[in-house]
Amino acid sequence: MDNRTTNEKASSLRWKILRRALLSRSSPPHPDEQSQMITKSISRRTGHGFNLILSHVIADSSSSTRDARVCYTLPIPGAPQLFLTQRVDNRADLSDFEICNRYNIDNTGLVCNWPSEDVLAHYCLSHADIFRSKKVIELGSGYGLAGFAIAAATEASEVVISDGNPQVVDYTQRNIEANSGAFGNTVVKSMTLHWNQEDTSNIADSFDIIIASDCTFFKDFHRDLARIVKHLLSKAGSSEAIFLSPKRGNSLDLFLEVAKENSLHFSVMENYDEEVWKRHKGFLNEDRDSWPSYDKGHSYPLLIRITL
Known part of the structure; x- marks a missing residue:
């Protein structure tokens, strides 16, 4: 500072x-x-982000609602627009914290669409071919922009958008229904998924690709996250998890240690996309004033690819 x-x-x-x-x-x-x-x-909450997926609010919140519809224009010719209902109110409700305590979850998925999710959506769309005809799950999705983008523009066979917060999952289900015409033949589902739940037999060994953004910050959840990734990855073929996560002090390094203990293999890349890297450098230098709280360790997501 x-x-x-x-x-x-x-x-x-x-x-x-x-x-x-x-x-x-x-x-x-x-x-x-x-x-x-x-x-x-x-x-650390930002209204700026990397602005890789253009968006605008098409219905402001009123005195009777905390929500707005946000229109996202995907950077792929012919791709449909997505209309996601999200909270726009800066006020916190005590009921939100009560739900967090009840389910042992955090509230960040309701706060805003975080910058790492924007980068994840951009990265996935830039590599759309790897999702074609694949079964995909997004973990800790928040409003699930990346999952919705994959469903709308990559011809994936199935996309499951999951979160541990039932309030978030409610938004996801409403947004799936509101955008049902945008998904073509892709099956899109919402799911309440707690990383520490014991019984994952109905979904274990069933996904080709896992995606997640900024899910390694809370150290208390590291072992559960590594465990669920290992359970969800398909043992048949070349399945993998694609994470976009900032270092956030030593939290990412600690998660990778836990991943290694769980016999997961991984690679970490800093410069993985030309446009993302260009904007990152701008926020550190000439474009500094547009994102005053920008910090490499807290704001710039690294690419982590995880396999069995």
Whole structure:
């Protein structure tokens, strides 16, 4: 963080973000301009992203709803547009945290469409041929942009978009129904999938490709994530998992250690796409002001490919 702006610790500033989110709309805080700039610079939540999949809101939230329909234009000639209902409200509800505690999950999938998901969708569309006639599952999907993009533009045989948060899965199912005409012959399903669930017999050894973005941040979930990847990968043929994850301190390295302990093989690439790399370099240099909180370790996703 820029010491010319503030000497406050990042942890203190993030508590301010939480306080602002929890305050009701009827009595919002009135931070000064400098405070707003400081908070924006430290927040890991971003409205910017890599902007690789063009999107725009076509229905703003009103006083009676927290949601908006977002139109995504896929960068493939002839591909249909996708219309995904997502939350646009910056306020947190205590009920969200109650559900997180009940299911031992995190709430990040509801917050926004995270930058790594945008990069994952772009990467998958840039390599559409590898998904043709394949069975695909997205883990920890959030709003599932990558899964929806694969379903709409790659001729995959089946795409399962999964998350452990039942609220997220509800959005996914509604969005599947709303975009049913965009998938051609591809079968698209939503699924509530907890990485630590004991019985995976109905889906074990059944997918050709697993995709996931930014799923290695929470260290408590590493062993469950490695376990579910191993169970889901098909033992027949050349199945693999494709992860896009920032380093996030040592969290990615620790996950890879756990993956190795589970006899999973992996490769890690930093420069895997010309356009993604170009934008990454821009955010670090000449385009710095457009994404003030951009940090390589927290924002730039590495490509991890995992096999049995």
